Amino acid sequence: MAEARADTLQSVELADGVEIQLRVAGPAARSMAFTIDLLLRVAIYIVVWIAALFLLVKAIGMELTTGLMLLFMFFMEWFYNVIFEAGPRGATPGQRTMKLRVMSATGGPVTLAQAVLRNFLRVVDFMPGLYLTGILCMLFTKRFQRLGDLVANTVVTYVDPPPVRTAHSELRAERRAPPQVLTREEQAALLQFMERAPQWADERRLELSSLTEPLTGAPGAEGLRRLCGMGLWLQEPEEKNGKPPPLKGAPPLPA
């Protein structure tokens, strides 16, 4: 059964054996990037057309100018995205503005072939209008891939990791070992609680810590204090006068 997830992180194993996590971008951010690119392309068209009409026509004549403009349009229509996405940054100007980039679903950079495939299929993703097919397809794939992404095996990800807010506030709690062996998931939950608790209101902290009453053995503020103490112990188990960590399979210590 698929686990319900609260984030869009996608785990990928690299060729070197390490598992990395990709933050795939959804339709909203990508639509913004597309709109920026669209405006940029319109601006380029306007500038180039004006330059052609006033300078090029005089220099090389109407027919050659028409020809060059047609070639330019062909290039812009099909290769604007390809050139940028296959480049070193893997992103068009619009995607760069939105801090996105195109990656191979294997975690590596996009190859020229992949960039060609994913962009030529835009024609179909656009149909019947406003990228309806592409957006529907993105909603039904777990990596937000449109048809072009599926064929080219690419994903659009955020460049930067999400901002981690660290609020520093003194924890007035005594380090204490948990009364029983915690599983890895439980330890992870407790450590995350420690990381995020400083950002919450007192009521929220108490609400969450009261869930662990079976572990802390005390309600309310005292329970929270004990929980934070266990969190501190997990962060620095071997400091100063800390008790030895409970051994695996050892009988639970009295609280």
Next chain:
Amino acid sequence: MTPAQFEKNIEPRWQKLEQLLTDVEHAKPRENIIELPATFRQVCHDLSVAQHRMSPQRVTQRLNALAIRAYRVLERRSAGGWESLIRLLAVEFPQAVRAEWRLFWFCTALFYGPAVLMAVITPFYPEWAMSLLGPDGMMTIESMYGEKSTPSDYVRDNFGSGFAAFCYYIWNNVSIDFKTFAGGIVGGIGSLFVLLFNSIYLGAVFGYVHYSGNPLTLYTWVIAHGAPELTGIVISAMAGLRVGLSVLKPGRLERRAALVLAGRQALPLLIGAAALTSIAAVLEGFWSPLDLPPAMKFTAGGVCWLLVAAFFIFSGRRQANAS
């Protein structure tokens, strides 16, 4: 080791990797660049350890971002430049067409069959062709290939008009190739539609010219560039169908994997089709409008068809199979 100690231990490594990557990304690698792969692997190891020990997100996320960045740098390969483009066109493209010979003959039959049928019946039942072409289409054909036209009517004598025509054909016809390919992902329907529509329209034009125009004007005009142009559209439909078939009939693969594989197989076909259509644009822009006797045009046109056929039969035979 406590998490804080661990963080302190790995800090120099990630700072070193960051430095190395910044150097590479600004295209100013220093001497210690050879340490990049080793440092990358160390940081990968640190990331695994951090993930296992449930280090704070601030640490794992930073290592994760660093690993992705380094992997992009290490895995980045140049597209291969002109050499690989020539190899793609001269070796992989004909090999891909031969490998998909069933699909090739299927598309060829689907393209030329209805066209010939339409052309043959039009002189006897012109109504179909007339309704397909419409009044505008018929007037255009009358004005271009009408009874009083001669092969030398469409001579373009200056370079400029030839160049403009060439660019128009690139913009229009190569775009059609690309769209034909893209339409294929919908189970091949888009590609089949473009193929059949062009086939019947072409048949109608030929039939209508036989019915009310001067066929010699038409044939001397199209014989040469028709060879690469029509082959180009057939092959772009092949590329589209290759992708469409992988959706319909993925075989033993998962549909998603079959689609990726089909995309990889279709790419040489697509690029090859675009190249053929570009050659057709050159011929149509500069050769076809030359004022030459029909006998010469037909000879050259025949040579074009033979060259296209010979290319697909012989090119890339000796090279090892690309796939």
